[in-house]
Amino acid sequence: xxxxxDILSGMLLAxxxxxxxxxxxxxxxxxxxxxxxxxxxxxxTMGAGMILAGLMVQSGFTLVTVKLFLIFAFxxxxxxxxTHALAQAALKSGLTPKIQGDSDEEDVPSKI
Amino acid sequence: MMLAATTAAVLVTMALALVRALMGPTVYxxxxxxxxxxxxxxxxxxxxxxxxxxxxxxxxxxxxxxxxFIGVIAVTxxxxxxPGMRPGRGDDKGDL
Numbered sequence: 001x002x003x004x005x006d007i008l009s010g011m012l013l014a015x016x017x018x019x020x021x022x023x024x025x026x027x028x029x030x031x032x033x034x035x036x037x038x039x040x041x042x043x044x045t046m047g048a049g050m051i052l053a054g055l056m057v058q059s060g061f062t063l064v065t066v067k068l069f070l071i072f073a074f075x076x077x078x079x080x081x082x083t084h085a086l087a088q089a090a091l092k093s094g095l096t097p098k099i100q101g102d103s104d105e106e107d108v109p110s111k112i
Numbered sequence: 113m114m115l116a117a118t119t120a121a122v123l124v125t126m127a128l129a130l131v132r133a134l135m136g137p138t139v140y141x142x143x144x145x146x147x148x149x150x151x152x153x154x155x156x157x158x159x160x161x162x163x164x165x166x167x168x169x170x171x172x173x174x175x176x177x178x179x180x181f182i183g184v185i186a187v188t189x190x191x192x193x194x195p196g197m198r199p200g201r202g203d204d205k206g207d208l
Contacts, residue, residue: 013117024148027132043129074174074178085185
């Protein structure tokens, strides 16, 4: 039973770390603000979520697990809201998402 | 050991997010990377609490998660309201 807990939490932690790294690489390499928000979303929801789930498995049925679940639930609901507000602000300021076939230099707001 | 590896991965992710904050042409890139950085700080605090075997850190992580969210919304609203900071009007990047 103890071995199972270790293996499961190890896998969850490893998965969460890998997802966080993928999200970070995505934040750097994607060409457009709106595409980078996708990568930021990966880090916030799944990356942090799997790491916290890994910790939850380790701590079993205690108050610690409840706190971890609260952190996860809070992050899960608020970071998409923050990203939505950011996308709204970016759109309102005139930045438009880069549609396929646009000029490919990085992040020049296309003039409509 | 697994927790140490997770801490290392989270620290590397934070460094990569900071690279976008420095390079980001528009102010919104910076906000995206700071938002990711804040969430990763929450995870780092939680993992550190587990590493040192002190469950009180989770309260700090929860408080930090609340603050990060409010901070991002405040900065976004500030950038939206301030006329000089919005890119897309001309060729300026509207940098902070």
